[in-house]
Amino acid sequence: MRTTHAIPVDPTNADALRAWDGSDGDFWAEEEYVFDHSLHHYRQAFLDAADVQPGDRVLDIGCGNGQTTRDAAALAPRGRVLGVDLSTRMLDRARRRAAEAGLSNVDLLQADAQIHPFTPAGFDLAVSRTGTMFFGDAVAAFTNIGRALRPGGRLVVLVWQGVERNEWFRELVGALAAGRDLPTPPPDAPGPFSYADPARSHAVLPAAGFEDVALEGVEAPMWFGPSVEAAFRFLSTMGFSRFLLKDLDEDARHRALADLRTSVDAHLADEGVVYPSAVWLVTARRPTG
Template identity: 40%
Template sequence: MKTPEDIIREQQQAIWNQFAPGWKKWDDFTMQFLQPMGTAIISSLEVQDTDSVLDAATGTGEPGLTIASMVTKGSVIGTDLSERMLEIAQEKANHLGISNYQTKIADVSHLPFTDASFEAVSCRMGFMFFPNMAQAANELARVLKPGGRLATSVWAGPESNPWISVLMGIINRTLKLSPPPPDAPGMFRCAKSGLIAGFLKEAGLVDVKETVLSGQITYENTEQYWHNMTDVAAPVVNALRQTDEATIAQIKDELAARLLDQYGTGRLILPFSTLIVQGRK
């Protein structure tokens, strides 16, 4: 019999496989958006050129590919549940001529690696989707060598991320959608300060530290924003599938008016905020 975690795992795999084409289409844009979080993770890891590194929930390959370019005498393994996202990551590695990066389909709660396999572990925007975050933290700590470092990033709260929360607020109000259970996988599941830090401490890591990293994402206009969100944002796409074209047009018009009112005309510059959490074994 499948457990609730098995069901979540299968749902996550299906979602990310479904949205892989959209992520490939917008990969340059999305990787630029997420680069500050990757840079902060890499800085926290203090990697050496001989290190073996695990990039969990690697998606389309970052920050694992950047780390692989730094550990020239070492290697990086990028794991993910989605084989289609991993195909994109491997294509990027091949295109860039990065030969010390490889991908592996793996469940973060049951990693196929022996104890103490890696000098460093990175995980950018993955924890909020893991079925069992405590078990994931334990597994990531298990495969980390003594003295090795782990760093991860998660989204701060919706009030600090209007780049997505404004749109979802309009959708939820218009469609009268019920909020998901607070512990259901989703973008803001890990927004509570100290939550991920607590999991890392319970997993045996020390020198655990949480910092806030904020910035801005820039769109050419509201039209580009809409096309991006409806290609890559699973909660947006899945919600809009529940309604008709007229209602979607209404939501789009209200969104454009709201964004222009709050953030002005011309290029659309929206704030974001994340938490960077790091620790040492």
């Protein structure tokens, strides 16, 4: 097992560090194109909500391979963008892509945004594309992020709506559960659907010192590959999929994968394999007083 880099993390995020600076981060670095393209239909809506200005100082939380960091840097040529993530491999990929794009106003840092000592009031805008849903202590994390924003500074995050609105997840779990009744995590537990209920954003962000909290629902197709074979390979080898498959015997595993392939085949469209999905664009602001 690879040893993760020894960076300070809150104890509640220790498991996240092991995952993202381990096999999960390695997977998403290798699958950079699929990950970024899967969310392509949300890209413009996210950038419109962020409304990055030419001189903005931007903090990108959970920047991953750096697409949102690069997007923000291109829109803020007189500003600067700091991308933070737990994954060494994804940050390496982000640095390479920023250099290839000729962006000199990008900094990238391995850090736990829940506790990292950001420069107080050092940013005009904090953004995150599916990167804020895994904090062990959400109020502490957003409080720390808020301290990094100037008075009146804005927060824009993209999070998933509920499982009932995200067919890609329902179909994946339905196939790989192989008839098992899987436990449902508490709605506020760290995970992809921890902000599915708008009430959570309306509770956590004011508790962290934000105001003017608003949510906009956006629906778009989620793309998983240009062909059935490519999408099936991606979906069946994700860390979550490997977790669901690991305790199945050979016959159950075979049936589960066959069911997943049937689902993938049923979602083949002209642009590739696409599933319905839905997100919340959450916006908030630091008080000016």
